[in-house]
Amino acid sequence: MSSIRLEGVVKKFYPDRPLFFRKSSLSSAIFALDHVYLEIKDGETMGVIGPTGCGKTTLLKVIAGLEKIEKGKVYFGDKDVTRLRPRERGIGMVFQTYALYPHMVTRENLAFPFRLRKWPEHMIDEKIEFTANTLGVGFRELLGRMPRTLSQGQKQRVALGRCIIRNPSVFLLDEPLSSLDAKLRIKTRMEIKKILRKFSVTTVYVTHDQSEAVALSHRIAIMREGKIEQVGTFEEVYNHPVNLFVAGFVGDPSMNLLQLTLAEKRGELVMGEPVYNLKIKVPKEWERKLREKEMVGKDLVFGIRPEHIELGKNKSSNGIFTFRAKVEDREVTINNKAHLFLRIGHHRLLATLENYRYLPAPGEEADFTFSVNKGKVFNKENGLALIS
Incomplete structure (x- = not known):
C-alpha cells in the first residue's frame, strides 16, 4: 500500500489544434488540471466530486499514468511515478463502463492478465479463489457466465474482481455505480465500502453523487475548473466551506x-x-x-x-x-x-x-x-x- 501525492500538477488540452500539431502553432489551451496539490494518505479513500468538466476523470487518469502532464510530480509513497507507464504503477482501475472482455466468461476475465504472463494454472486458481472469497456470497455462480448474461450490478462486481485480483497498491474508481438503479446502487456501495475497509487500499473514488462520496470516503476533494477548492471530511466542507462555490455545491439541497x-x-x-x-x-x-x-x-x-x-x-x-x-x-x-x-x-x-x-x-x-x-x-x- 502507498500514499498518493500530487505536487503542482498541470494538464492542458488543446481542442482547437490541428491534427499534426507543432509547438509553434497557435492554439488556445484549456487547463484540465491547474497546478493541483493533493495528498491522499496510505489506506485512505478520497472522494473526488465536482461539476461536469471540472477535471475529476482527468485527475484519475493522471494518477493512473493514462495522461501525461506538462508540469508537476506524482508520487506513490516516496517514489516519483510521474514518468512511469500505467502497468508499472501497480494500480487497479474500475471504469464507468466496466470494460469486461465480452467473449470471455467471468473466470477468464479474471485470469487474463496472469495468462499473459504465463502463470501456472494452480497459481491462477488460487488468485481466483481468493477473489471469490473476498467478493462474497453469490460471486462463484458468476464465474462460468458470459458478460452479456450478467446484470449491471453483477458486471460491476466482476469489474471490481478484476481490480482486486491484481493486488494493487492503489484503487482508482471512476463513477463505477452510475449505471445502477437507486436501490442497487446503495447495496453495491456498501459492498465496495466493506472491501475497501478490509484491504485498507489507498483509493481515489470519482463520482458526481455526493451521497456516494460521503458513504465511501474518509475525506472529500471538491474540484472546479481544474483546481482543488477544498479538501476535508464531509462535516468540514459542509459546515465550514472555504468559499461561495463550495457552500453552494456541497449539500442537497444547496445553501x-x-x-x-x-x-x-x-x-x-x-x-x-x-x-x-x-x-x-x-x-x-x-x-x-x-x-x-x-x-x-x-x-x-x-x-x-x-x-x-x-x-x-x-x-x-x-x-x-x-x-x-x-x-x-x-x-x-x-x-x-x-x-x-x-x-x-x-x-x-x-x-x-x-x-x-x-x-x-x-x-x-x-x-x-x-x-x-x-x-x-x-x-x-x-x-x-x-x-x-
Whole structure:
C-alpha cells in the first residue's frame, strides 16, 4: 500500500489544434488540471466530486499514468511515478463502463492478465479463489457466465474482481455505480465500502453523487475548473466551506445565498437590504472579524442551510432572525421531508422541514426563523469565507 501525492500538477488540452500539431502553432489551451496539490494518505479513500468538466476523470487518469502532464510530480509513497507507464504503477482501475472482455466468461476475465504472463494454472486458481472469497456470497455462480448474461450490478462486481485480483497498491474508481438503479446502487456501495475497509487500499473514488462520496470516503476533494477548492471530511466542507462555490455545491439541497450590504446602525452591525427593509443583526462574536476585514459599507453574501430555517415565530429573540415570506411552492419527499420554496423581496429561499404539524399552501404567507449563528458570510468580490 502507498500514499498518493500530487505536487503542482498541470494538464492542458488543446481542442482547437490541428491534427499534426507543432509547438509553434497557435492554439488556445484549456487547463484540465491547474497546478493541483493533493495528498491522499496510505489506506485512505478520497472522494473526488465536482461539476461536469471540472477535471475529476482527468485527475484519475493522471494518477493512473493514462495522461501525461506538462508540469508537476506524482508520487506513490516516496517514489516519483510521474514518468512511469500505467502497468508499472501497480494500480487497479474500475471504469464507468466496466470494460469486461465480452467473449470471455467471468473466470477468464479474471485470469487474463496472469495468462499473459504465463502463470501456472494452480497459481491462477488460487488468485481466483481468493477473489471469490473476498467478493462474497453469490460471486462463484458468476464465474462460468458470459458478460452479456450478467446484470449491471453483477458486471460491476466482476469489474471490481478484476481490480482486486491484481493486488494493487492503489484503487482508482471512476463513477463505477452510475449505471445502477437507486436501490442497487446503495447495496453495491456498501459492498465496495466493506472491501475497501478490509484491504485498507489507498483509493481515489470519482463520482458526481455526493451521497456516494460521503458513504465511501474518509475525506472529500471538491474540484472546479481544474483546481482543488477544498479538501476535508464531509462535516468540514459542509459546515465550514472555504468559499461561495463550495457552500453552494456541497449539500442537497444547496445553501441559500443572499446578497446583502453590511452597515453600521447605532454602533451595531447589520446585514441588510434597504429596499425590502431586510435587516439581519450581526452576532457580537462576528463583529470584530468583519471590522478587521474592513467590510462595513461593502456588499457580502450571507448563507443559510435550508434545514436551519424553521416554520413559525421563535419566542427567543437572542440571535434569531424572524421574517415573513410568501410560499411559492412546496413538495413533500418520500422520506417525509417538506421543501418550501419561499420568496422575500426579490430573494428566493428554500426551507427544509422535518417535524412539521402543518404546511402553508402555495400563495400563502407565513413566518419563518433561523439562528443567525448557523449562517456563513462570504466576501462578494472574491467569494472567500469571512465567517464559516
